[in-house]
Amino acid sequence: MTGCAHPGIVNIVEKASEILGKKISFIFGGFHLMEATRPKKAEVIKGLNKAGVDRRGATHCTGEQQIAWFRERYGDRFVSIGVGRIVIF
Numbered sequence: 001m002t003g004c005a006h007p008g009i010v011n012i013v014e015k016a017s018e019i020l021g022k023k024i025s026f027i028f029g030g031f032h033l034m035e036a037t038r039p040k041k042a043e044v045i046k047g048l049n050k051a052g053v054d055r056r057g058a059t060h061c062t063g064e065q066q067i068a069w070f071r072e073r074y075g076d077r078f079v080s081i082g083v084g085r086i087v088i089f
């Protein structure tokens with residue numbers, strides 16, 4: 001779970017994976033992509049796929065258009081996240 005991923009969501013996932021010694025399969029929170037260009041979004045997607053992240057739930061500072069972009073590309077592997085949402089692992 002992230003707050004606002006200022007250091008980069010891929011960097012956070014890679015560091016968490018390194019610390020835990022296993023892949024991170026589900027991330028959710030702010031991905032800090034509001035101002036991201038199409039190439040930057042593609043780079044983030046590629047990095048998350050390479051890291052082995054299976055499910056994603058993007059919120060607030062990701063940006064509405066970017067959230068829609070994630071939802072479109074990941075279909076049922078995208079989890080809608082928001083206040084009051086209960087996610088069972």
